[in-house]
Amino acid sequence: MSWTRRQLFSRLFRWLFKATGLAVVLGTVHALSRRRELDYPVLLGEKVSNPKSLIRPPGALEEAAFLSACIRCYRCQDACTVGAIQFFTERNGLHYHTPYIKPAAKACTLCMDCTQVCPTAALIPTPRKEKALVRMASVELFEDRCLSHKAKAIRAQQALLMELGRQPTEVVATTERRGVCGECYMFCPLRERAITLEPGSFLAPTVHEARCAGCGMCEEICRVMVRGEPAIRVVPTRVMA
Numbered sequence: 631m632s633w634t635r636r637q638l639f640s641r642l643f644r645w646l647f648k649a650t651g652l653a654v655v656l657g658t659v660h661a662l663s664r665r666r667e668l669d670y671p672v673l674l675g676e677k678v679s680n681p682k683s684l685i686r687p688p689g690a691l692e693e694a695a696f697l698s699a700c701i702r703c704y705r706c707q708d709a710c711t712v713g714a715i716q717f718f719t720e721r722n723g724l725h726y727h728t729p730y731i732k733p734a735a736k737a738c739t740l741c742m743d744c745t746q747v748c749p750t751a752a753l754i755p756t757p758r759k760e761k762a763l764v765r766m767a768s769v770e771l772f773e774d775r776c777l778s779h780k781a782k783a784i785r786a787q788q789a790l791l792m793e794l795g796r797q798p799t800e801v802v803a804t805t806e807r808r809g810v811c812g813e814c815y816m817f818c819p820l821r822e823r824a825i826t827l828e829p830g831s832f833l834a835p836t837v838h839e840a841r842c843a844g845c846g847m848c849e850e851i852c853r854v855m856v857r858g859e860p861a862i863r864v865v866p867t868r869v870m871a
């Protein structure tokens with residue numbers, strides 16, 4: 631069959647038209663899939679820069695066993711009505727989609743609800759009455775930053791000045807301006823165990839690391855921050871990978 635010049639140009643034009651259409655469709659699909667690829671990690675959240683500074687929810691198995699047992703179902707987060715449980719993203723390697731608590735942002739109240747819903751016992755089921763047995767972390771108090779300890783020291787200074795027969799006006803004013811605190815004691819779920827107040831201590835707390843659950847309520851509530859360091863904080867005790 632022989633084509634006329636007109637038929638030939640007409641067919642060439644149609645092929646060209648189809649090829650251009652196909653190229654546009656393929657280009658659009660590629661651009662959309664690339665955009666999705668780029669957006670995906672951003673949608674799932676940021677990388678946690680220092681996982682070792684964080685703690686697991688209460689009842690968590692030892693780290694290697696926990697990573698095997700946790701099926702990344704997020705049920706513990708759903709059960710945590712105070713919003714203490716957050717999740718690592720896939721940007722955190724081994725830890726991806728596993729739970730953590732950052733007490734300075736939101737501490738655990740030791741309600742134990744998350745341990746009741748974990749389907750694999752990666753968080754060992756623990757009744758609320760046994761919350762004193764929980765060991766998520768320990769606690770550290772810096773007396774030189776604590777308002778109550780400073781007030782206590784000033785009172786001692788004041789008593790000394792009075793003994794020497796001087797008017798401690800300036801010292802009294804400083805004490806009154808700063809006040810005393812004791813909020814960590816008031817909010818500790820293990821009050822009288824992990825944190826105690828000695829008689830005459832002007833609400834200056836004493837912490838007992840061995841009896842602390844590491845819930846972080848004290849760190850969350852303490853209003854003192856000196857050059858980025860709190861007066862009281864939890865110290866992670868488990869080995870995170």
Ligand code: SF4
Pocket residue numbers: 687688706709710711712713714715737738739740741742743744745
């Ligand atoms: S014990 Fe309660 S407050 Fe603490 S992480 Fe579990 S659900 Fe949240």
Ligand code: SF4
Pocket residue numbers: 771775776777778779811812813814815833834835848851852853854861862
């Ligand atoms: S909450 Fe902070 S400032 Fe207040 S008593 Fe406790 S450690 Fe001291």
Ligand code: SF4
Pocket residue numbers: 768769814817818819820821824825837841842843844845846847848849864
């Ligand atoms: S001392 Fe702090 S971290 Fe320890 S149990 Fe009490 S509030 Fe929680």
